[in-house]
Amino acid sequence: MDEQGFLEYVQSGGQVETDDWMPDEYRQKLIKFIEMHANSELMGVLPEREWILRAPTLQRKLALTAKVQDEVGHAQLIYRVVEDLGKPREQCLADLISGTSKFHNVFHYPTRTWGDVGVIAWLVDAAAIISQKALLKCSYAPYARIMKKICWEESFHILHGRDVILTLMLGTDGQRELVQEALNRWWAPLMMFHGNPIPAENDPVVQWRIKTQGNEEARQQFLDGYVPQIWELGLTVPDPKLRRREDGVWEYTEPDWDELRSVVTGHGPMTAERLEFRRVTREETAWVRSVVLAEAA
Amino acid sequence: MTSVWEVFRQERKGQAFEHAGSVVAPDIAFAEAYAHEQYGRRGESVALWVVPRDAIHELDDFPDELGRNYHRVDGYSLKVKLKEARERAGTATP
Numbered sequence: 200m201d202e203q204g205f206l207e208y209v210q211s212g213g214q215v216e217t218d219d220w221m222p223d224e225y226r227q228k229l230i231k232f233i234e235m236h237a238n239s240e241l242m243g244v245l246p247e248r249e250w251i252l253r254a255p256t257l258q259r260k261l262a263l264t265a266k267v268q269d270e271v272g273h274a275q276l277i278y279r280v281v282e283d284l285g286k287p288r289e290q291c292l293a294d295l296i297s298g299t300s301k302f303h304n305v306f307h308y309p310t311r312t313w314g315d316v317g318v319i320a321w322l323v324d325a326a327a328i329i330s331q332k333a334l335l336k337c338s339y340a341p342y343a344r345i346m347k348k349i350c351w352e353e354s355f356h357i358l359h360g361r362d363v364i365l366t367l368m369l370g371t372d373g374q375r376e377l378v379q380e381a382l383n384r385w386w387a388p389l390m391m392f393h394g395n396p397i398p399a400e401n402d403p404v405v406q407w408r409i410k411t412q413g414n415e416e417a418r419q420q421f422l423d424g425y426v427p428q429i430w431e432l433g434l435t436v437p438d439p440k441l442r443r444r445e446d447g448v449w450e451y452t453e454p455d456w457d458e459l460r461s462v463v464t465g466h467g468p469m470t471a472e473r474l475e476f477r478r479v480t481r482e483e484t485a486w487v488r489s490v491v492l493a494e495a496a
Numbered sequence: 497m498t499s500v501w502e503v504f505r506q507e508r509k510g511q512a513f514e515h516a517g518s519v520v521a522p523d524i525a526f527a528e529a530y531a532h533e534q535y536g537r538r539g540e541s542v543a544l545w546v547v548p549r550d551a552i553h554e555l556d557d558f559p560d561e562l563g564r565n566y567h568r569v570d571g572y573s574l575k576v577k578l579k580e581a582r583e584r585a586g587t588a589t590p
Binding site for chain 2: 218272275276279282283288341344345348351352491492494
């Protein structure tokens, strides 16, 4: 099979296994895309981890701990896929810490209150599940297969997030305000989450059928699914231009794409602190890895 | 040294084991522990198979030089013959 034949094969829904022949460009695109996904799972637990000890009840502490365990588990599964494509996990972690590789924009921001924790588990995970569902038909089959398990676990997180939000909304005025303020902080990063509206035909990741929907399509699906759920709780979306047109398309204020570019290239408000935390814990746990490997040898 | 272990999971008693994914581990004890955490934590499996990747031998070449279609469903095209047989017996629906 040549490159053109391969492209036609994947575009018509064909799937590829680890040992199958694939063009180098496809392999490189896969590694970059999947590695960023794994990095995001690993970095995504840090904003939530900060709240485990401060969560309001024992039940909430346990639920949050379980979510953190799930996300780290996802990182492990996804790094496995990258390793089989040829990039060792140690290299992925080194590139993450040195800032050579990227992770999702939403994990570069601070979690100021318990309201932020609810908004992250509900709406960030909702946005993520939309992207991840579009990977269930990924042309690279090993990635598509683990996505089944990941999507299944993410649905628990959305439940947990909705429960946190509903509990706050049924509380005092102060608690409702906490949610509204968190939503105000998270709306802009959420609108950037699915990326700039690059047409699907110009997006190599869509052309290779690594993902099966375009950025704007994902964002529209998010707005369609979740804006009504936000409104029905009496919350306000902090965008005066937001409205659903007669034809079903959502209009919104153009997100600040320069901010997105700056954040994901390592200049977010929490980027340096969180990467430093990763670096320190990696050093502190080095002895565990060496003991495990020595004992098994 | 670590190596790769493939994990297969059974969702309910009596069902076929299905490939779930893989884990990297230094030995079988760690491989079992990782597989247990990754694929059995939420009651989604009743049993797991944990297999060293090297132990799996894949065959994917099934040539049919002799065209032995009597092994397959497409070797039996009953439709036309059935139509003729019905006409002959006078039971064909118009």
